Amino acid sequence: MRAVRKRYLREFVPAIAGCAVLIVMSGFLAPVTGSLPVRIVLTLLPVLLAICAAVRVLRDQDEPERRIDLESFAIAPMVTGFGFFSFGLLQLADVGWQLRGGAVVMRVLPCLFASFGIAKLLVSRRHRNHA
Template sequence: MRAVHKRYLREFIPAMSAYVLLVLLYGVLMPRTEGMLWRIVLALLPLLPIVLVIRAIVRVIRDQDELERRIDLEAIAIAAMSTGFGYFSFGFLLNAGIGQKVTPADVAIWVMPCLFGTFGLAKLLVARRYRSHE
């Protein structure tokens, strides 16, 4: 593993672990929290480690070689368009009365995890395609 990827893991794993812990804390404390200011703080707290995750992703992409950067760029494009298309389609289906009714918060909170997950899958597929052309 190259140094750039080791650094990425050193930055990504603690930030993502902190995110998971803060989301769990949010889930436990939010129903018990009364004051508006504390509810806002509690709601925004999980975003802090996500900023660090985004920073780690940008840094690793910036510091990779050209082929790795190209793979990531294609994977990001596929992930962004797929996630956007999926949520766009989901919105049309909900407006048509098809499917279970969900709140906007239930939909919005899953956009970033879906984007990250789709990026991971797209990166595997794009990298495999480039390996098969070698």
């Protein structure tokens, strides 16, 4: 594993773990923390750290790695966006599961990450076959 990926994992995994812990704890922290700015910072700081780690690894990659990731970053939001839009249309037509808005919103990021992972596998394979 390249050094850039190791550093990314060292930075990204704790940030995402912190985000997950804060999501779970927000139900307990919100009533206890009276200050809205403190609640906002506690909630968004891990997300900001994860974004910084992702941008840093993208910047430090070599050109072929960057191209694969950028293509994957382009594909993943399209798949996720069209998927959730289609799901919303199905909900409006009373087809399939009926979920509250908050339940749907909390599924967007995991679906985006999964879409990115699948897109990266496919884009990497395509680049490897054409090289």
